[in-house]
Amino acid sequence: MLHVSPNTATTGIAKGEVLLSVENVSLRFGGVKAISDVSFDILKGEVRAIIGPNGAGKTSMLNCINGFYFPQEGHITYKGVRRQKVRPHEAASSGIARTFQNVALFKGMTTLDNIMTGRTLKMNVGLFWQLLRHGPAMREEIEHRRKVEDIIDFLEIQAIRKIPVGKLPYGLQKRVELGRALAMEPELLLLDEPMAGMNLEEKEDMCRFILDVNQTFGTTIALIEHDMGVVMDLSDRVVVLEYGRKIADGTPDVVKADQKVIDAYLGVAH
Amino acid sequence: MSAVTSSAPKPLLSPALMATLKVLGIFGAIAIAIVVLVQSGAMPKGSIGHKVLAAPFIDMWDLPDLLVQTLWEGLVAGVLYALIALGFVLIFKASGVFNFAQGIMVVFSALTLVGSYEIMTQRMGLPPGTVVAILALIIAIATMFVLAWLVERIVLRPLVNQNEIIMLMATVGLTYFLIGFGEYIFGGNPKVMITAQLGLPVGQTQFNILGGRVNIQHLDVAAAVIASVMIAGLAFFFQYTRIGRALRAVADSHKAALSVGISLNQIWVIVWFTAGVVALVTGIMWGARSDVSFALEIIALKALPVLILGGFTSVPGAIVGGLIIGIGEKMGEGYWGPLFGGGIETWLAYVIALGFLLFRPQGLFGEKIIERI
Numbered sequence: 001m002l003h004v005s006p007n008t009a010t011t012g013i014a015k016g017e018v019l020l021s022v023e024n025v026s027l028r029f030g031g032v033k034a035i036s037d038v039s040f041d042i043l044k045g046e047v048r049a050i051i052g053p054n055g056a057g058k059t060s061m062l063n064c065i066n067g068f069y070f071p072q073e074g075h076i077t078y079k080g081v082r083r084q085k086v087r088p089h090e091a092a093s094s095g096i097a098r099t100f101q102n103v104a105l106f107k108g109m110t111t112l113d114n115i116m117t118g119r120t121l122k123m124n125v126g127l128f129w130q131l132l133r134h135g136p137a138m139r140e141e142i143e144h145r146r147k148v149e150d151i152i153d154f155l156e157i158q159a160i161r162k163i164p165v166g167k168l169p170y171g172l173q174k175r176v177e178l179g180r181a182l183a184m185e186p187e188l189l190l191l192d193e194p195m196a197g198m199n200l201e202e203k204e205d206m207c208r209f210i211l212d213v214n215q216t217f218g219t220t221i222a223l224i225e226h227d228m229g230v231v232m233d234l235s236d237r238v239v240v241l242e243y244g245r246k247i248a249d250g251t252p253d254v255v256k257a258d259q260k261v262i263d264a265y266l267g268v269a270h
Numbered sequence: 271m272s273a274v275t276s277s278a279p280k281p282l283l284s285p286a287l288m289a290t291l292k293v294l295g296i297f298g299a300i301a302i303a304i305v306v307l308v309q310s311g312a313m314p315k316g317s318i319g320h321k322v323l324a325a326p327f328i329d330m331w332d333l334p335d336l337l338v339q340t341l342w343e344g345l346v347a348g349v350l351y352a353l354i355a356l357g358f359v360l361i362f363k364a365s366g367v368f369n370f371a372q373g374i375m376v377v378f379s380a381l382t383l384v385g386s387y388e389i390m391t392q393r394m395g396l397p398p399g400t401v402v403a404i405l406a407l408i409i410a411i412a413t414m415f416v417l418a419w420l421v422e423r424i425v426l427r428p429l430v431n432q433n434e435i436i437m438l439m440a441t442v443g444l445t446y447f448l449i450g451f452g453e454y455i456f457g458g459n460p461k462v463m464i465t466a467q468l469g470l471p472v473g474q475t476q477f478n479i480l481g482g483r484v485n486i487q488h489l490d491v492a493a494a495v496i497a498s499v500m501i502a503g504l505a506f507f508f509q510y511t512r513i514g515r516a517l518r519a520v521a522d523s524h525k526a527a528l529s530v531g532i533s534l535n536q537i538w539v540i541v542w543f544t545a546g547v548v549a550l551v552t553g554i555m556w557g558a559r560s561d562v563s564f565a566l567e568i569i570a571l572k573a574l575p576v577l578i579l580g581g582f583t584s585v586p587g588a589i590v591g592g593l594i595i596g597i598g599e600k601m602g603e604g605y606w607g608p609l610f611g612g613g614i615e616t617w618l619a620y621v622i623a624l625g626f627l628l629f630r631p632q633g634l635f636g637e638k639i640i641e642r643i
Contacts, residue, residue, distance in 0.1 A: 092530060119512075
């Protein structure tokens with residue numbers, strides 16, 4: 001099993017080099033084209049935003065990257081390796097973590113347990129010791145619990161450690177979900193609308209966490225977001241999709257000034 | 271810095287406790303009403319009302335040793351029902367499949383155990399005894415693992431994300447396959463469980479208490495202890511280990527479980543294997559009380575009311591539900607059975623479950639489904 005920890009040189013990809021590239025990817029559901037011929041790349045260490053109106057294929061794009069969908073055409077190259085059909089748990093073990101548009105947490109489990117599930121791939125003591133919960137299994141449990149406590153401190157959610165996440169308000173659930181993704185120590189973190197449904201204060205907190213993750217751990221981040229202010233502030237580069245096609249790609253300033261983007265968001269007079 | 275909101279203050283009594291108190295209150299009121307009716311002469315001895323509402327309780331009071339005996343038998347039956355229900359709950363939680371084949375897995379695993387013991391002692395000439403019995407036990411456990419693996423490969427994987435009814439039909443198919451396969455290999459005749467060879471206690475002890483005698487089968491004690499340890503062990507495993515957490519995660523959300531790198535296929539094999547081992551233990555205990563035959567399969571139907579009572583997704587529910595059904599059945603049979611000419615054990619469980627359904631449609635511990643509209 002492949003174990004990846006972030007910000008190490010083991011992968012051989014330095015900051016600023018291409019970490020993941022999407023080449024001419026098309027995705028169809030029956031007759032519906034969700035993504036048509038989209039290409040872009042994500043550089044190591046950057047914050048890359050994917051924006052576009054509803055139904056533009058943004059979430060489908062993330063689903064292709066983390067293996068929920070297989071694109072019919074095109075390729076995704078990750079860490080210099082052109083991937084064949086990748087399954088979600090394989091994507092996860094190669095260092096891709098994600099959060100979901102409508103929070104997908106384990107509702108009956110506590111915050112602590114939820115974040116601990118993020119360590120699953122890093123824990124590998126066998127079933128036998130686990131049944132006894134002794135010796136190596138116990139040592140492993142303690143070691144990973146320590147890491148999880150660090151993440152809990154980082155996200156300032158100490159107070160809700162033992163509360164089943166189903167009972168938490170939405171903003172906190174989003175934060176726990178981010179914590180679970182961070183527990184995987186990912187190299188590439190996919191965030192699907194991390195700030196949807198949040199109030200201003202919660203949004204500011206979330207922005208701070210995202211920037212901190214990017215800067216202190218060097219984690220590469222790809223995020224989908226509708227709040228343009230947030231996108232323009234956070235991201236290094238932006239790719240804009242509309243009806244499954246790429247219409248613009250570049251720094252926030254360039255994208256903001258692009259006529260096609262303005263038309264897509266404001267509509268065109270016919 | 272944002273302040274993290276803490277949860278709202280807890281109500282003085284938890285909702286579950288409130289509900290229990292309410293039920294107790296209702297029963298108390300009924301009991302008082304009965305006493306008043308009997309004392310006032312409105313319900314003379316020999317009347318239907320007296321026979322149904324008063325006489326059984328008077329019997330319990332007059333013969334406490336019989337009451338203890340009945341309760342004990344109910345407890346043992348209840349623990350075994352809980353074990354069967356646990357097999358269902360495990361699989362239902364992790365894969366959303368109602369495993370119709372759980373009953374036949376009980377028979378199949380027990381047959382494998384007894385069958386391989388017979389083959390080893392009779393055809394291969396190994397000396398009968400504990401060593402061979404343990405060997406047979408290992409073979410049975412290994413068989414349940416192979417079965418789990420095959421089910422995941424051949425049944426679950428191709429059908430993933432299909433409708434629940436399709437999954438149910440697949441397990442019905444599995445049931446008939448296992449019946450045919452089991453009969454082909456081990457024959458259709460009932461077999462005797464190798465109880466003593468496995469080191470399980472046989473015989474009984476009599477206690478003189480409450481002015482009478484209570485008979486306790488050693489096997490029943492062993493059954494209750496082993497089942498309890500097993501249930502406690504599983505609960506512990508689910509709560510505190512990585513694989514346990516992964517199992518609960520899969521039960522909660524497939525999508526999220528996949529995204530953190532949990533392999534559904536691996537989890538399904540583990541779950542079906544665990545259910546298989548639970549089936550084997552059930553088969554040993556149940557087989558020791560009667561015979562190991564395909565007729566045992568119907569005890570799976572007994573798990574249904576237990577599941578309805580406890581909720582399909584709750585391990586504690588399976589335990590409490592099992593105990594209520596087991597004790598309710600034995601009490602019903604012992605004290606009210608004669609009024610119906612006996613044999614009410616076959617349907618009483620369903621009536622008890624129906625009664626509960628009227629008040630708690632989600633089961634005692636089931637998740638209440640609240641839909642936002």
